[in-house]
Amino acid sequence: MEMDRVFVLLTAAVILSLVGYRVCRRDFDPFAPIWLFLTGYAHVYVLQAYSFRDWALATRPIDVVTTANARALWALLLFLAVYYSGIGRLLARQLPRPPRRWATGPLAMMVPLMAAWGLICTAVVVRKTAGQLDTAIGGWTAVALQFPTMQLIAGTLLIVTGRQPHRPRPALTLAGLALTLMYTLVWMYLGKRSHSLFGVLTLLCAWYLPRFKRPSLGTLAAAAFLGCLVVALAISWRLHRNRGNDASVDSFVAFAAEFDPSAILVSLSIEDEPGRDLARSRAQLSRETTEYGGYLLMLDTVPNKSPHDYGLNYLRLVSTYIPRVVWPEKPIYGRDRWVSAWVAGSEFKRKDDFTGPAIGILGAAQLNGGATATVLVMVVVAVVIRTGYDYFRYHADAPWAQAWWASTYFNAWLMTVNDDPAVWFYYLYGHMILPPLVFLWVVNRLGETRA
Known part of the structure; x- marks a missing residue:
């Protein structure tokens, strides 16, 4: 069996083994963020990688496809090692407790x-x-x-x-x-x-x-x-x-x-959409605009044909919340490098105003800085979601923690499948979810102090 396919099957085996182990131990918590993270990961780097293999080999060199699937495997193992290392538990203990009051x-x-x-x-x-x-x-x-x-x-x-x-x-x-x-x-x-x-x-x-x-x-x-x-x-x-x-x-x-x-x-990328075999153009048959297709493009293009962005996109965690009234010429950090890579590596001619699809967490990490950035991104993501989960578990009887976690845990899926693993913060969390929860934290903690 070809090595690129072996890496895909090993990635699937790791995910299935972990799920089976937790179910057999009867400590499977469906509200742990890791399962949504792994759902997105399996969709992109197992189902899409396996189903779209023929297209991948027809459009990208075999060494690129093999490297992509191998990286998906070792990045997953790194993520799991950090997630279960206990670092998140230590950090969660240092955070201030949520309010017990729920006025x-x-x-x-x-x-x-x-x-x-x-x-x-x-x-x-x-x-x-x-x-x-x-x-x-x-x-x-x-x-x-x-x-x-x-x-x-x-x-x-x-x-x-x-x-x-x-x-x-x-x-x-x-x-x-x-x-x-x-x-x-x-x-x-x-x-x-x-x-x-x-x-x-x-x-x-x-x-x-x-x-x-x-x-x-x-x-x-x-x-x-x-x-x-x-x-x-x-x-x-x-x-x-x-x-x-x-x-x-x-x-x-x-x-x-x-x-x-x-x-x-079809939505899980297991079967083709109806009528696909009747497609009249190569663009209609292409898988480039899937998350896995975008990942291969980034791996094949950056930095050989287009430069890394070196994490410039993460400045949007701050710049997103500076109004354009204050900063009229505010750029969308990292966007130009993202578009540059697509234009340089696409199967088709793309315009400079191209606003294409997501590239998944590993495609984003490749754009950030290759294998080194992949290590950093996977470590940080593992620490962030495990710290949040352990913090919730320490305070699971507090209504504030229950509301916060129900409004938070699903973002682990967005971190995996989007074109920026931090996009969940400025897409949903930073301006829609966090402000009301911060307000409830403050007023309930003040109420406890007065009591």
Whole structure:
């Protein structure tokens, strides 16, 4: 068997062995972030790597494909070694404890505002998708497009509050479920796989954590199927809509009612989409715009044809939150190197304003600085997500920690499959999730001090 395929199978064996080991030990926690990280990792570096091998060998040298798959294996082993090293546990113990208090006054004030804000922003996104907004989007509209996830966080806060065992509030729980389900359905209609999946994952976590329980294996299997179904339906509907078909709500309902669940295999990169064998152009047959395809491009192109960015993109962790009113000429750090690599290494002629797909965590690390950057990125990511998980576990009985973790753990998936492992912070967390949680931390800790 060829070595490039051996590395893919070994990567799969490591992931499956870890899952099997934890299940057999009966300490498998579905809300540990590692499982979502590994889900994304397996999708890109196992399923895509295996399914797209013929295309990869037809477009990239065999040594590039072999190196890519070998790196995916040793990067995973490094990640697991750091994740289970105990460093995260030591760091989590040094962090200040969350508030034990969970006052209803601040929630009554902020949750309705968050829900309304999120719904209004979602309505703006729907209008934009339907082409009902002017091409030149104004400043306030651009801001509104950034905050629809406030609705999801409001629903999470309501579910966590309503499910507290010492004082259950069924009405709050139902309101939270309604907001979360509405969020999921709307983003399925908009054809966005990530937001749709976030709704499912957040609801599941917020439901179980307040009662100090974990779902059964049967419930987990059903939830996994539902998550895959939601993602597949969102992607299929987007493709259906992009082909010029009717995009009304009624059409979406009819499309969902007739949806074939076997399309899940297509969204998982296990099977080809229908009609692919009838594609008329090489671009339609290419896998370059998949995460694995982008990874191969970066590995083959940087630094031979285009330079490293040396982590310039991580400056966006700060620059994103400096308003353009203050800094009108603010650049998108790292974007020019990203585009440069795509233009230099693509199978096709790309324009300088190309805004293509994600390249996955290993493609991003290659752009940052090759194998050395891969080591640094995997170590930092392992430390960050394990520290967060251990911090939650130390304070799992605190409602604030429950709400925070239900709103946080799913970002481990984004860290794996996106074009920047830190994009989750300025895409969702930094301006939609973190501010309300910081506010609740402060007011509840002050309340404890006064008491």
